[in-house]
Amino acid sequence: MKNEKLSLDKNGRFEISLKVNGKPLSMEVKPSESLLEALRKYGYKGTKKGCDTGDCGSCAILMDGSSRVSCVMPAFLAHGSEITTIEGLGTVQNPHAIQAAFVEAGAVQCGFCIPGMIVSAKHLLDRNKTPGEGEIKHHLDGNLCRCTGYVKQIEAVKLAAKKLRKSSK
Numbered sequence: 401m402k403n404e405k406l407s408l409d410k411n412g413r414f415e416i417s418l419k420v421n422g423k424p425l426s427m428e429v430k431p432s433e434s435l436l437e438a439l440r441k442y443g444y445k446g447t448k449k450g451c452d453t454g455d456c457g458s459c460a461i462l463m464d465g466s467s468r469v470s471c472v473m474p475a476f477l478a479h480g481s482e483i484t485t486i487e488g489l490g491t492v493q494n495p496h497a498i499q500a501a502f503v504e505a506g507a508v509q510c511g512f513c514i515p516g517m518i519v520s521a522k523h524l525l526d527r528n529k530t531p532g533e534g535e536i537k538h539h540l541d542g543n544l545c546r547c548t549g550y551v552k553q554i555e556a557v558k559l560a561a562k563k564l565r566k567s568s569k
């Protein structure tokens with residue numbers, strides 16, 4: 401399905417099929433529409449629009465398991481993909497270990513950057529549950545935060561790694 405040729409309908413839109421947070425979804429998108437705009441239009445508003453130019457990381461999502469900035473990605477490129485947004489990780493009642501760690505570490509101030517930061521951290525921790533501080537910094541260097549100074553967020557990722565190691569035992 402991924403490489404299938406899409407054609408525009410009579411309204412000049414593509415109809416794409418994808419999975420968002422494990423659920424199949426069809427979306428009608430304009431050729432110029434970003435994946436960020438499309439996700440927000442379909443209700444996934446946890447993914448934030450910051451710069452809209454690919455520079456701040458607040459719109460990060462996982463596409464087939466890898467983190468991507470969705471504001472500069474045309475939505476039609478997501479046809480056939482599995483997308484995970486922050487809503488797919490956990491809920492207030494049942495947070496993902498990374499979400500819980502960010503709260504516990506006091507890494508959240510205004511919160512605007514946090515969905516993107518957590519999604520980027522998930523990409524890292526899915527691949528490596530014992531990342532060093534340098535690796536965490538390197539991995540999160542595309543996620544800008546105007547409030548925290550990053551120290552607590554790096555601590556949060558270390559704490560999340562610990563929690564995930566514990567839960568996989």
Ligand code: FES
Pocket residue numbers: 448449450451452453454455456457458459460469470471472
């Ligand atoms: S909103 Fe996408 S990188 Fe800033």
Ligand code: FES
Pocket residue numbers: 507508509510511512513514544545546547548
């Ligand atoms: S917590 Fe405010 S921008 Fe990061």
